[in-house]
Amino acid sequence: MIPRVEPQRASQAQQPHDDSKRGDLLVNNLVYRQPQALSLAKSRTQVKQFFQRSDYTSAQDKTAICDWNTGSSYIDVGNSYLCVDIIAKNTLGDTPFTFGIGSVMNAINRITIRSRSGTELERLEGANLWSRIDSDYSLPRTYKETMGSLMGMTDNDGGNSNRGVYKTSPSDGSSTAPVTLMIPLKRLCPFFRPLKAQLLPPQLASGLHIEIVFEKSVAVFLQPFDRLLI
Numbered sequence: 003m004i005p006r007v008e009p010q011r012a013s014q015a016q017q018p019h020d021d022s023k024r025g026d027l028l029v030n031n032l033v034y035r036q037p038q039a040l041s042l043a044k045s046r047t048q049v050k051q052f053f054q055r056s057d058y059t060s061a062q063d064k065t066a067i068c069d070w071n072t073g074s075s076y077i078d079v080g081n082s083y084l085c086v087d088i089i090a091k092n093t094l095g096d097t098p099f100t101f102g103i104g105s106v107m108n109a110i111n112r113i114t115i116r117s118r119s120g121t122e123l124e125r126l127e128g129a130n131l132w133s134r135i136d137s138d139y140s141l142p143r144t145y146k147e148t149m150g151s152l153m154g155m156t157d158n159d160g161g162n163s164n165r166g167v168y169k170t171s172p173s174d175g176s177s178t179a180p181v182t183l184m185i186p187l188k189r190l191c192p193f194f195r196p197l198k199a200q201l202l203p204p205q206l207a208s209g210l211h212i213e214i215v216f217e218k219s220v221a222v223f224l225q226p227f228d229r230l231l232i
Contacts, residue, residue: 043076061109061216070210076201079194084185090223099223105153106183107133111217113191118209124193130217133189152184 027033053068070077086106090099101108108130115124126132137146137155146155187194196202 046078047075049075058216062218064216066214066216068212068214070207070212072204072207072210074204074208076203077207078201079187079196080199082187082194084187084190085182086185087180087182089180090219100156101154101223103156104130104134105137105150105155106185107153107189108222109217110190110214112213112215114213114215115191115193116211116213117206118211120211123206124191126191126193129191130222137189149186153186153189154181154183 049072051068051070051072053066055066058064058066086109088106088109110129110133111127113124113126113129114122116122137150141150
């Protein structure tokens with residue numbers, strides 16, 4: 003093994019004051035030059051955007067609409083997510099249910115995104131199927147066991163692990179307790195996945211119109227259910 007030794011360069015360590023300490027830093031290669039800040043952001047704020055309705059009873063085939071009111075802010079879609087609560091009616095009593103080898107994205111059939119002027123920017127048909135294939139090809143297996151668990155993902159079919167398996171509420175006996183799950187926007191739709199992870203500019207983000215059409219409940223879970231509430 004031949005270590006690479008770089009020549010010493012003139013730096014702040016050669017300043018006349020406190021020469022002993024600065025000399026030690028220079029000899030041990032502990033003097034660094036910090037790059038200039040590339041970010042123009044002065045502050046970062048987390049804001050919430052809500053759908054037109056707070057709940058969607060019997061959500062299958064229904065459309066949820068969300069209009070962004072972000073003003074002049076740039077949106078970091080890489081750190082943004084969609085939060086949903088799911089309650090399912092189970093015709094099989096206390097039989098648990100699971101998303102199988104998918105995730106909560108099973109509940110989404112179509113996603114349409116339009117600009118403030120009405121221009122269609124994205125239309126994703128079969129979003130649940132796209133998510134399933136995209137996850138297998140673009141994510142490591144460890145993602146399903148860690149961050150993917152927030153979406154209801156499992157590292158198997160859900161039958162051999164308690165992770166991702168939801169049971170009916172003991173107080174009700176027929177409906178499940180509310181399950182809160184989060185979908186990162188970059189896993190929701192390719193529109194929220196810029197090639198170089200850029201922020202969405204306000205000219206595009208402000209007034210963004212998002213429509214989500216829900217899938218039939220029989221295609222969402224591993225077990226059949228009467229209805230799906232999101």
